[in-house]
Amino acid sequence: xxxxxxxxxxxxxxxRCAACMAVCPVSRVTPLFPGxxxxxxxxxxxxxxxxxxxxxxxDLCIGCHLCDTVCSAGVNISELNLIAKAKYLDEKxxxxxxxxxxxxHLFSGLASFFSAITNxxxxxxxxxxxxxxxxxIDRRRELPAYQxxxxxxxxxxxxxxxEKKVAYFYGCYINTNEVDIGKATVQVLEANNFExxxxxxxxxxxxxxxxxxxKGARKMGLxxxxxxxxxxxxxxxxxxxxxxxxxxxxxxxxxxxxxxGAEEVAPHLFDLFEYLRNLKxxxxxxxxxxxxxxxxxxxxxxxLRSLGIGFPALEILRLIPGLQIDNxxxxxxxxxxxxxxxxxxxxxSAEIGKDLKNAIDRLSPDIxxxxxxxxxxxxxxxxxxxxxxxxxxxxxALS
Amino acid sequence: MHYDLIIIGMGLSGxxxxxxxxEASRKVLIIxxxxxxxxxxxxxxxxxxxxxxxxxLRDGLSQWIQDHPEHPxxxxxxxxxxxxxxxxxxxxxxxxxxxxxxxxxCFIPTGAGTMRPAYLIPDTMVAGASxxxxxxxxxxxxxxxxxxxxxxxxxxxxRGIFLPLPETPGQEIxxxxxxxxxxKEPFRKTIGQEIKKNLSGETCVGFPAILGMxxxxxxxxxxxxxxxxxxxxxxxxPPSIPGMRIFNRxxxxxxxxxxxxxxxxxxxxxxxKGKRCEGVYIHHPPVSGxxxxxxxxxxxxxxxxxxLMADRERISDPIFNLPVSQPGSxxxxxxxxxxxxxxxxxxxxxTDPSFRPIDGTGEPILENVRVAGTxxxxxxxxxxxxxxxxxxxxxxxxxxxxxxx
Numbered sequence: 001x002x003x004x005x006x007x008x009x010x011x012x013x014x015x016r017c018a019a020c021m022a023v024c025p026v027s028r029v030t031p032l033f034p035g036x037x038x039x040x041x042x043x044x045x046x047x048x049x050x051x052x053x054x055x056x057x058x059d060l061c062i063g064c065h066l067c068d069t070v071c072s073a074g075v076n077i078s079e080l081n082l083i084a085k086a087k088y089l090d091e092k093x094x095x096x097x098x099x100x101x102x103x104x105h106l107f108s109g110l111a112s113f114f115s116a117i118t119n120x121x122x123x124x125x126x127x128x129x130x131x132x133x134x135x136x137i138d139r140r141r142e143l144p145a146y147q148x149x150x151x152x153x154x155x156x157x158x159x160x161x162x163e164k165k166v167a168y169f170y171g172c173y174i175n176t177n178e179v180d181i182g183k184a185t186v187q188v189l190e191a192n193n194f195e196x197x198x199x200x201x202x203x204x205x206x207x208x209x210x211x212x213x214x215k216g217a218r219k220m221g222l223x224x225x226x227x228x229x230x231x232x233x234x235x236x237x238x239x240x241x242x243x244x245x246x247x248x249x250x251x252x253x254x255x256x257x258x259x260x261g262a263e264e265v266a267p268h269l270f271d272l273f274e275y276l277r278n279l280k281x282x283x284x285x286x287x288x289x290x291x292x293x294x295x296x297x298x299x300x301x302x303x304l305r306s307l308g309i310g311f312p313a314l315e316i317l318r319l320i321p322g323l324q325i326d327n328x329x330x331x332x333x334x335x336x337x338x339x340x341x342x343x344x345x346x347x348x349s350a351e352i353g354k355d356l357k358n359a360i361d362r363l364s365p366d367i368x369x370x371x372x373x374x375x376x377x378x379x380x381x382x383x384x385x386x387x388x389x390x391x392x393x394x395x396x397a398l399s
Numbered sequence: 400m401h402y403d404l405i406i407i408g409m410g411l412s413g414x415x416x417x418x419x420x421x422e423a424s425r426k427v428l429i430i431x432x433x434x435x436x437x438x439x440x441x442x443x444x445x446x447x448x449x450x451x452x453x454x455x456l457r458d459g460l461s462q463w464i465q466d467h468p469e470h471p472x473x474x475x476x477x478x479x480x481x482x483x484x485x486x487x488x489x490x491x492x493x494x495x496x497x498x499x500x501x502x503x504x505c506f507i508p509t510g511a512g513t514m515r516p517a518y519l520i521p522d523t524m525v526a527g528a529s530x531x532x533x534x535x536x537x538x539x540x541x542x543x544x545x546x547x548x549x550x551x552x553x554x555x556x557x558r559g560i561f562l563p564l565p566e567t568p569g570q571e572i573x574x575x576x577x578x579x580x581x582x583k584e585p586f587r588k589t590i591g592q593e594i595k596k597n598l599s600g601e602t603c604v605g606f607p608a609i610l611g612m613x614x615x616x617x618x619x620x621x622x623x624x625x626x627x628x629x630x631x632x633x634x635x636x637p638p639s640i641p642g643m644r645i646f647n648r649x650x651x652x653x654x655x656x657x658x659x660x661x662x663x664x665x666x667x668x669x670x671x672k673g674k675r676c677e678g679v680y681i682h683h684p685p686v687s688g689x690x691x692x693x694x695x696x697x698x699x700x701x702x703x704x705x706x707l708m709a710d711r712e713r714i715s716d717p718i719f720n721l722p723v724s725q726p727g728s729x730x731x732x733x734x735x736x737x738x739x740x741x742x743x744x745x746x747x748x749x750t751d752p753s754f755r756p757i758d759g760t761g762e763p764i765l766e767n768v769r770v771a772g773t774x775x776x777x778x779x780x781x782x783x784x785x786x787x788x789x790x791x792x793x794x795x796x797x798x799x800x801x802x803x804x
Contacts, residue, residue: 017703021573022438022638028579031542031570069663072433072704254685263685281400308683310428310659318657327654329647355579358613 011080013073014041020067020077025332026060029351033060036067040077043084053088060348061085062336063210064302079256086212097135098211101338105172105203108146112176115146122146138346142381144177151175151182155198160186162195167231167238169269171245172203173373181388184395185241185272191398192279192286199231199238205257206248210337214257221259224249229261232268241272241391243371244337247303271304272391273312273371280316289397291322296393297365299328299356299379301372313371313390320397328368330359335378349378357382369393401691402428402659404801405679407666407718408698408706410435411787412772414649415487415794416696416801421656423802428690429658430681432665436704437642440786441509441608441634443517443524444487444497446480447472448504448784455502456518469777471789474752475796480788483795488519490648494616497521500528508535508605510546510635512554516784521641523615526603527631536601537633538594540564542572545636546607557605560597562590578609578640581618591625601628608632608641615644665705666718674766676719694801695765697721697748697756698772698794706774707746714746716774721756721764724749724776740782747776753800754793771797 020036021027027035034042039058047053061081068078089098111118121127122143132139151174166189174182186196205220228249231238240246250269253262270278279285300311317325334352339345360368360383368379369390376387404420406413409431417429450459460480464473472480488497497519499505504516505528520528527535537559539548552559564572564580572580580586594604604622610632611618622630634641654660667682670689678691697718699706708717714725725746726732732743751757754769771793773780780786 015703017436017439018637019434019436019438022575022640022643023434024573024575027573028575031572031576034571035573070434071663072431072436074432074665074705250686251684266685277400306663308661308664308681308688310661311654314654315657315659327651329651 010075011041011044014075015073017072019070019072023066023070023331025064025066025334025352025355026062026348028355030060030348032348033057036061036077036081039084040067040080041075044080047084053084053091055084055088058085058088060345062332062334062339062352064332064336065306066302066331069305082209082212082256086214089212094211094213095136097137097342098338100135101137101341102207102211102213102216104207108172108176109150112146112148112150115148119145132343136343137341138343140346141341142377144173144377146176147179149179151179152198154179154183155186158186160190160196162190162193164194165197165236166194166275167197167199167236169201169228169238169240169245169249170198171240171242171373174241178373178376178389181241181392184389184392185239187395188276188391188398189239192276192284197231197236200227204245204248206244206252207338209248209252209256210339217252218257218259221249221253221257221262225253225259225261225265228265228269232265236268237275238265238269239272239275240269241371241389242373243271243301243304243307244374246271247307250307271307271309271312271371273316274307274309276316277312280319285316286398287319289320292320292393292397293322294393295324295366297326297328297360297363297368298390299330299333299368299370299375301370301375302332304371313369316394317369317390320393323393323397325369326363326365328356328359328363330356332356333375333378335374337374340378353378353382360385367393400428402426403692404428404694404696404798405430405690405692406696406698406798407679408435408700408704408772409433409662410698410700410704410772410790411437411645412790412794412797413696413698414646414653415483415791416698416771416798417653417658418490418649419486419795419798420802421653421658423798425802427658428692429653429660430664430666430679430690431662432699432705434646434662436700437646438638439703440639440642441515441517442521442639442641442645442787443507443634444484444519444787444791445516445784446484446518446788448516448518449782450504452506452516453503456504457502459503467777471775471778471793472785474750474754475792479796480792483792484519484788486795487791490652493522494614495522495644498525500525505529508551508555508633510551510607510633512551514555518788521615521632521644523608523610523619523632523641524634525631526629527605527633533603534601535603535605536560536594536598537605538562538590539607540572540577542570543574543577543607543609544571545574546633551605551633558599558601560594562593565589574607574609574638574640575612577607578612581609582611582613584621587618587621587625591622594626598626598628603629603631605631605633607635608639610640612640612643612647669719671719671765674764676765676768679718693767695768696797696801697768697770697774698797699774701747701773706772709743714743716748719756719765719768721748721770722758723747740779744779744781745776747774747778749776754797769797769801
């Protein structure tokens with residue numbers, strides 16, 4: 001593992017105030033993880049580059065970044081955890097399971113093409129039992145179904161028109177598993193007079209980074225950035241509809257992975273609703289919404305919080321007449337990307353999710369809206385309710 | 400993005416300012432480098448703990464205002480303080496509300512085994528108030544190292560017991576995890592039975608302040624039913640669960656009112672033009688965001704929250720570089736012993752009566768910026784036991800003046 005890209009540690013500015021301990025979703029539900037204060041800056045003071053890692057619990061950090069957002073001293077706690085996790089797993093070795101979970105982009109095309117068969121297999125009890133027994137992918141977790149045609153295939157047959165142009169980074173999950181979100185994004189942008197362009201793109205690499213695989217994540221970044229650079233140099237902004245992919249490209253590519261050109265891309269990269277909010281500020285948002293009598297609850301994903309843009313989807317959704325929209329008062333859904341699929345972490349993921357479920361039950365909404373695919377999976381799993389991306393509701397209100 | 404008002408700082412004063420401005424229907428952004436310091440303190444509302452035990456708070460405050468013309472309280476006046484406090488309490492509806500005991504300070508036990516004065520206390524602490532005259536049992540938990548029942552009980556001349564936690568033998572448990580356990584009825588049943596067996600004439604039972612995050616009154620009442628005597632919370636080491644409850648309540652209310660909430664990002668630069676602030680930059684590598692507003696409130700606290708920075712020679716404000724009233728030299732910062740008064744704890748920003756920062760001649764430096772909370776000069780809230788009172792009253796009034804035409 002090439003460590004030259006790891007950022008400098010700033011553990012010594014920690015004043016031990018424990019604000020991070022007030023928000024950590026993992027140490028709230030299990031004593032197995034000592035919490036961000038100990039695992040991050042606390043343990044960092046004892047870590048020496050040459051010594052073998054002894055951080056047996058470090059893999060339990062779910063990577064939500066909530067600790068970073070509450071620290072008044074400015075310690076990047078989750079970053080310290082991630083680097084320690086990478087070292088621990090580099091030394092200990094990663095199971096095949098982790099490789100499969102973080103490389104789904106390699107076989108998602110095929111899975112989507114044969115979606116009728118794939119989906120049957122993914123739901124099949126025997127298959128799930130085997131995945132559980134041989135791969136430690138928990139059988140209580142629903143595996144996401146594949147769709148055909150993919151978003152990219154749909155877009156090929158779609159003629160996008162508009163006076164202005166904007167590029168769209170849709171991400172793997174929307175391409176093969178939630179195609180309608182991609183369609184809704186394109187339709188809303190077109191309703192705002194944008195022609196949508198899809199720059200060539202691959203998986204952003206977040207699943208690998210979350211599993212401490214810096215090398216794999218960097219490889220994906222090196223594939224994506226040249227195409228994104230070309231896009232912004234031709235004068236286009238790039239929009240993302242998945243807050244996780246967006247946070248990865250906008251912030252982790254340059255800071256954590258030192259990918260050349262990423263810094264130039266970042267200022268032109270926008271969260272979809274941040275972009276719509278900017279249009280609204282400039283008086284250019286198409287807000288001719290029809291009435292939508294629905295009781296919806298919105299959940300702000302962790303990676304949206306770490307983007308530092310507030311809750312722009314809430315601001316835009318509040319413009320829709322008839323739509324009653326409440327913010328769900330809970331932090332972290334507990335899925336943590338691939339975290340919640342792992343057998344040894346399923347219980348922790350489910351316990352964190354229970355707190356979110358209780359917050360949802362207090363609101364008793366008809367429908368849940370959230371910007372992140374992981375959160376949507378988890379909330380469906382927890383509540384059985386209809387869970388959408390906010391752009392789908394916005395599209396419905398526009399049509 | 401342009402706002403009517405940007406509040407810098409997410410502690411109690413910033414949150415109060417945001418609430419006040421939102422009530423006046425202003426478009427508000429609140430920015431915090433972290434989540435403020437509510438989780439670091441005991442979260443009783445201390446207004447002026449320093450006054451003699453039997454003095455009515457109103458009388459104590461009147462006298463204090465007369466004697467300390469430069470104190471933040473003197474800028475808002477007695478009725479101004481009361482108005483701020485009632486705005487705060489209006490946010491906390493029963494069952495989890497704040498109340499006074501009589502018309503002065505009450506005394507509550509602490510995790511250090513002392514009795515401390517407080518003015519407004521949450522309902523969960525009421526049964527322990529003025530506990531010296533009572534006979535109580537203190538309950539701690541094995542593995543929860545932020546609260547030593549024996550120590551607290553010893554100093555109060557009460558009795559303390561330690562209960563084991565299920566499923567966590569030999570492991571440490573965090574305050575949030577313990578607070579989550581408390582929300583589970585089967586757990587309360589187990590410990591309730593255990594405690595009831597252990598009672599010998601005690602008329603109340605004190606727990607560390609971990610009686611649940613969302614519905615502490617339900618937890619408290621259920622425990623009371625199971626144990627048969629009054630139950631109360633004792634503030635202990637951070638992270639403070641009662642502090643989270645206050646923070647969460649503000650956050651929920653503010654987001655519902657459309658206040659934009661940005662936590663985790665510090666201001667890298669303020670953009671000034673003449674005597675006005677035009678906007679602030681938030682650096683989030685590798686991008687910088689610019690937020691403009693008509694008015695600003697600086698509520699960044701003192702040293703812990705990062706509102707004031709000290710190098711070897713002087714103390715400064717890192718955002719606007721406003722003049723900071725401070726001891727003449729570094730040798731004068733600290734008193735001789737730990738419990739002495741330390742002059743450094745009086746340093747802060749000088750303002751006019753409406754909290755605009757002023758220079759040495761009393762002239763406002765920035766016309767559209769106001770300052771609130773503990774970063775203000777003229778107080779030593781630690782010694783006065785006035786932290787929350789100052790935060791609430793000045794946060795409320797800085798926003799009132801900022802939104803006034």
